[in-house]
Amino acid sequence: MVVQADDAVFRPVRAGNPFEETVERLLQAIKLGVVVPGDRLPPERELATRLNVSRVTLREAIHALTEAGYVESRRGRYGGTFVNEQLPKPRRTPAKRLARDLAGGLDDALTLRFVLETGAAEAAASRTLTTAERDHLERCLAETSTARLADYRRLDSRLHLAIAEVTGSPSLTSAMADVRMRLNELLDAIPLLERNIDHSNHQHQAIIEAILAGAPTPARQSMQEHLAGTEALLRAFLE
Amino acid sequence: MVVQADDAVFRPVRAGNPFEETVERLLQAIKLGVVVPGDRLPPERELATRLNVSRVTLREAIHALTEAGYVESRRGRYGGTFVNEQLPKPRRTPAKRLARDLAGGLDDALTLRFVLETGAAEAAASRTLTTAERDHLERCLAETSTARLADYRRLDSRLHLAIAEVTGSPSLTSAMADVRMRLNELLDAIPLLERNIDHSNHQHQAIIEAILAGAPTPARQSMQEHLAGTEALLRAFLE
DNA sequence: CCTCAATGGTCTCCCCCCAGACCTTTGGAC
DNA sequence: GTCCAAAGGTCTGGGGGGAGACCATTGAGG
Secondary structure (H helix, E strand, O other): OOOHHHHHHOOOOOOOOHHHHHHHHHHHHHHOOOOOOOOEOOOHHHHHHHHOOOHHHHHHHHHHHHHOOOEEEEOOOOOEEEEOOOOOOOOOOOHHHHHHHHHHHHHHHHHHHHHHHHHHHHHHHHOOOOHHHHHHHHHHHHHHHOOOHHHHHHHHHHHHHHHHHOOOOHHHHHHHHHHHHHHHHHHOOOOOOHHHHHHHHHHHHHHHHHHHOOOHHHHHHHHHHHHHHHHHHHHHHHO | OOOHHHHHHOOOOOOOOHHHHHHHHHHHHHHOOOOOOOOEOOOHHHHHHHHOOOHHHHHHHHHHHHHOOOEEEEOOOOOEEEEOOOOOOOOOOOHHHHHHHHHHHHHHHHHHHHHHHHHHHHHHHHOOOOHHHHHHHHHHHHHHHOOOHHHHHHHHHHHHHHHHHOOOOHHHHHHHHHHHHHHHHHHOOOOOOHHHHHHHHHHHHHHHHHHHOOOHHHHHHHHHHHHHHHHHHHHHHHO
C-alpha cells in the first residue's frame, strides 16, 4: 500500500519545544539575510508577540544566539538586539549528520525546492510588479553579484527569497525560507568555487530579467537550469 | 520598503495549543480522505508518538471529534477509534469568516496551491513510477469519478494528494495537504454542480494519463487548466 | 542638568502539557 | 471456559512555558 499520505498527515504537530523553534527562526532570519549584520531585531515585546511565544522564551533564544556569537544586546533607549558584523562561521558538519540528512530527506528537500522555486519564478513573472518590488529585486541582484565569498550564500538566499516575496504570497515565502534552511545546511559542507559563483550570477541575472520582463515561461526555465546546477553539485559531493 | 520576508520569518512559531493543532490534524486526515469512513485510526499510543503530543492531549482531541460526530471509539482488543460512516456535514460558514479569509489569504492560498499542484504534477510525471504507485493513482481516479456528490470533495482531495505522494516527497505532500485544507473551507461555501464535476473528472483523467505516460509538461499544463477552473469558480462566488 | 520614553533585565504565579504507571474491556486462541 | 494480548480509560507528579507587573539602563531633548 502506498500510504505516504499517512505520514504526511500524522507527522509531528510540533518539531521541538518553543525555545528550539524560536532559535531556529532567528537563525533563519540571520542566515537567509532577512536581517543583515548591523541591523536591529524588533524589540523583544513585539517580536515575542509576532512569534507567538512568551518574552521569557524569546529572551532565552536570544541569549543562546548571543552565546553563539550571532547577536549582541544593548540596554537603554535606542538599544536593542543587533546582528553582529562578524557572523560565526558555519561549522562543517561532516559525514555523520550529512549521512542522516541524506538518508532521510535529500531527495525530499530537492523536490520541494524545485517545485517552490520554479513556481515562484513563474508566479513572480506573471504579476504586475510595483516599482518598489522591481527595485527590491534589482537591489538584491546587485548585492549578490558583488558579494564577497563569505557572504555569498546569505545574499544568494536573500535574492531567492526576494523572488518569493514578489509573488505576493507570504505562505510561499515561508515555505521557501524553510526548505532553503534545510538545504543550506548541506551546502555549507561544500566548498564555494569562484567559477560556480560566476555562473550562478549570470543565471541570476537571466532569472530576474525574465521576471521583470513579465515572461513566466523563460523565468521558470532559467530557474530550472539554475537549480539543476546546485543539485548536481550537491549530489556529486554527497554521493 | 518591501519587507514581506520579515513577516515570513517572524511568523508565529506555533499556530495554537497542542490540542487545537491535533484536532486540525485529525480533521485533515478525515476531510482529505486519508482515512475513510469505517477505517480505524492508529492506536492512541502510536498516534501520540507520531504526532509528538502526549496521549492525554491526543485523547482530548479524539474526544472533541467524537462529540462532533466524526469518530467513535471502541474498547477491547480489536477495538480502536473508527471514522464514522456518516460524516457530519460541513457547516456553511457564511459572510463573516469568509470575509476574513478573503481579506487575508485567498490570493495567498491560491498562489501557493498553484505552485504546489502544478509542480507536483510535473514532478510526478518526471519520475519512474512503481506498479503500486500507478495502481494507487488509478484507483484514486476511479473512486473520484464514481463518487457520490456528498463524497466528491473528499475523494477529489484524496486524488490530488495521491499525485503529491507519488512525487516521493513527504514535505511536498504535507504542504499540499495544508493548503488544500485552507481552500476546502472556502469551497464548502460553494454549491457543487453536476456539470462542474463532469468537467473536473475529464480533467483529472487527462492529468493522470499525462503522469502515467511520463509527460511532465502536459501534466503541468493539464493541472494548470484544472486549477484555473476552480479558481474562477471561487473568485466568482466570493467577490 | 534633568526628564522621560524606549528598551533590555528580572521576578512571581499559574496552567497546560507531558511521561509513565496502572486499570478496564474485549474477543480470539487454545 | 480460560487466558491473554491489544486496545481504550484513568490517575499522579513534575516541568516548561506563558502572562504580566516591575526594575534598570541608556541617550535624546529640553
